[in-house]
Amino acid sequence: xxxxxxxxxxxxxxxxxxxxxxxxxxxxxxxxxxxxxxxxxxxxxxxxxxxxxxxxxxxxxxxxxxxxxxxxxxxxxxxxxxxxxxxxxxxxxxxxxxxxxxxxxxxxxxxxxxxxxxxxxxxxxxxxxxxxxxxxxxxxxxxxxxxxxxxxxxxxxxxxxxxxxxxxxxxxxxxxxxxxxxxxxxxxxxxxxxxxxxxxxxxxxxxxxxxxxxxxxxxxxxxxxxxxxxxxxxxxxxxxxxxxxxxxxxxxxxxxxxxxxxxxxxxxxxxxxxxxxxxxxxxxxxxxxxxxxxxxxxxxxxxxxxxxxxxxxxxxxxxxxxxxxxxxxxxxxxxxxxxxxxxxxxxxxxxxxxxxxxxxxxxxx
Amino acid sequence: xxxxxxxxxxxxxxxxxxxxxxxxxxxxxxxxxxxxxxxxxxxxxxxxxxxxxxxxxxxxxxxxxxxxxxxxxxxxxxxxxxxxxxxxxxxxxxxxxxxxxxxxxxxxxxxxxxxxxxxxxxxxxxxxxxxxxxxxxxxxxxxxxxxxxxxx
Numbered sequence: 241x242x243x244x245x246x247x248x249x250x251x252x253x254x255x256x257x258x259x260x261x262x263x264x265x266x267x268x269x270x271x272x273x274x275x276x277x278x279x280x281x282x283x284x285x286x287x288x289x290x291x292x293x294x295x296x297x298x299x300x301x302x303x304x305x306x307x308x309x310x311x312x313x314x315x316x317x318x319x320x321x322x323x324x325x326x327x328x329x330x331x332x333x334x335x336x337x338x339x340x341x342x343x344x345x346x347x348x349x350x351x352x353x354x355x356x357x358x359x360x361x362x363x364x365x366x367x368x369x370x371x372x373x374x375x376x377x378x379x380x381x382x383x384x385x386x387x388x389x390x391x392x393x394x395x396x397x398x399x400x401x402x403x404x405x406x407x408x409x410x411x412x413x414x415x416x417x418x419x420x421x422x423x424x425x426x427x428x429x430x431x432x433x434x435x436x437x438x439x440x441x442x443x444x445x446x447x448x449x450x451x452x453x454x455x456x457x458x459x460x461x462x463x464x465x466x467x468x469x470x471x472x473x474x475x476x477x478x479x480x481x482x483x484x485x486x487x488x489x490x491x492x493x494x495x496x497x498x499x500x501x502x503x504x505x506x507x508x509x510x511x512x513x514x515x516x517x518x519x520x521x522x523x524x525x526x527x528x529x530x531x532x533x534x535x536x537x538x539x540x541x542x543x544x545x546x547x548x549x550x551x552x553x554x555x556x557x558x559x560x561x562x563x564x565x566x567x568x569x570x571x572x573x574x575x576x577x578x579x580x581x582x583x584x585x586x587x588x589x590x591x592x593x594x595x596x597x598x599x600x601x602x603x604x605x
Numbered sequence: 606x607x608x609x610x611x612x613x614x615x616x617x618x619x620x621x622x623x624x625x626x627x628x629x630x631x632x633x634x635x636x637x638x639x640x641x642x643x644x645x646x647x648x649x650x651x652x653x654x655x656x657x658x659x660x661x662x663x664x665x666x667x668x669x670x671x672x673x674x675x676x677x678x679x680x681x682x683x684x685x686x687x688x689x690x691x692x693x694x695x696x697x698x699x700x701x702x703x704x705x706x707x708x709x710x711x712x713x714x715x716x717x718x719x720x721x722x723x724x725x726x727x728x729x730x731x732x733x734x735x736x737x738x739x740x741x742x743x744x745x746x747x748x749x750x751x752x753x754x755x756x757x
Contacts, residue, residue: 253624257627258631258636260630264718265626265627265718268722269627271725271729272620272623275729326741328737328738329738330738331735331736331738344737361740362740365738372612378661382662382665383662386661386663408689411665412666412668412675413671415665415671452741
């Protein structure tokens with residue numbers, strides 16, 4: 241597919257250019273080819289690193305089934321890593337390779353099963369587009385935004401005076417900001433629905449203690465975990481109240497208008513309940529299962545006995561059990577606990593393998 | 606749940622703008638227009654500005670396109686004061702001109718080339734600035750400077 245795209249530029253386009261082409265158009269062709277080569281280089285590197293044996297290949301098939309359920313039966317999953325300490329996906333591939341879902345993990349954690357619930361967030365970005373949530377929500381968000389601006393005319397006057405823009409400009413820009421925030425919240429709800437408490441645990445492990453510099457395209461650090469906890473409550477997921485108890489608030493970046501950002505935040509807060517309802521409805525319609533508490537408990541019993549769970553469980557159930565075991569054991573972060581911590585990872589991977597083996601041999605497979 | 610028709614992406618519109626620029630450059634040199642290239646951009650442009658369908662409390666353009674189209678409007682019309690209606694009117698006018706050019710009717714080819722080049726420039730800049738989607742951006746502990754309303 242990538243070769244075809246590049247061939248288009250090399251053969252179809254460049255070879256068919258008229259000799260009279262103006263300089264301004266030639267410059268644009270150069271800009272587009274430069275951009276395309278640059279972006280595909282990133283993706284090709286990503287694909288190459290997907291074969292690295294440090295990756296947890298055991299989770300490939302369970303996640304691929306999830307992708308098939310929520311994106312399309314033909315969708316394909318590529319899991320890989322990058323030397324950035326954050327799980328990621330590429331926005332460009334969501335447009336160019338819509339049948340491919342790319343999920344990247346930090347290279348240092350690419351074999352850490354406990355971190356994989358965050359892959360749910362990245363798959364969520366593809367689901368957001370596949371379900372065209374932006375179109376579904378944008379009228380609701382525009383109403384909420386208009387309400388927020390109407391409710392605080394003084395703030396509106398301030399922001400328009402500061403920026404020198406008109407009201408419609410403010411409304412349109414903030415609408416885009418609010419929708420990007422909602423996409424991030426959707427991805428969290430998606431991860432939470434699929435992976436249960438393990439999504440919240442992985443999020444807390446990876447991002448503690450919160451804080452940091454806030455991009456306007458994300459909810460604030462504390463609002464975001466608030467939305468996550470509201471989602472957990474709606475799904476009846478048992479998360480310890482103290483999990484995010486010491487979570488720090490993020491600080492807005494310089495140059496971001498605080499009143500405009502507040503309008504976006506208010507619109508997001510107003511639309512959140514309806515978006516959460518739609519998110520869970522989409523996943524239920526797609527027959528996506530949530531982790532079963534009784535199975536999670538059975539897996540924990542197996543882990544305590546130092547054996548893999550062999551009765552067949554879903555990947556989210558196994559990783560949820562792994563997190564619950566880890567937390568019950570105080571985090572296993574002492575040097576003396578290292579052997580037990582590594583064994584936990586191996587037991588989870590083996591349990592996933594056994595579950596996969598059983599799934600493939602099942603009568604309805 | 607049924608699959609929904611996907612909205613046009615910024616990358617697709619970028620490609621269409623460039624192809625149309627090349628095609629219009631050919632026409633400017635005396636060649637006959639190849640209809641499908643110009644027609645595709647004409648239709649895609651209308652799609653980008655028809656987001657609200659009058660159902661919301663204010664007029665809006667598909668948020669992914671608003672800022673590049675707004676900058677394009679400033680450049681094309683050489684005015685700073687814009688609103689959504691003006692941007693939509695410009696896009697509709699260009700879309701109609703492209704459709705006329707596609708049919709071989711009389712159109713201001715020079716102006717259309719300029720528009721396509723400017724549109725391509727704006728969209729390529731947007732795409733180039735696009736970062737990977739990450740779980741959380743809070744890892745950045747510095748305070749980068751962002752434009753005023755541009756970053757809301």
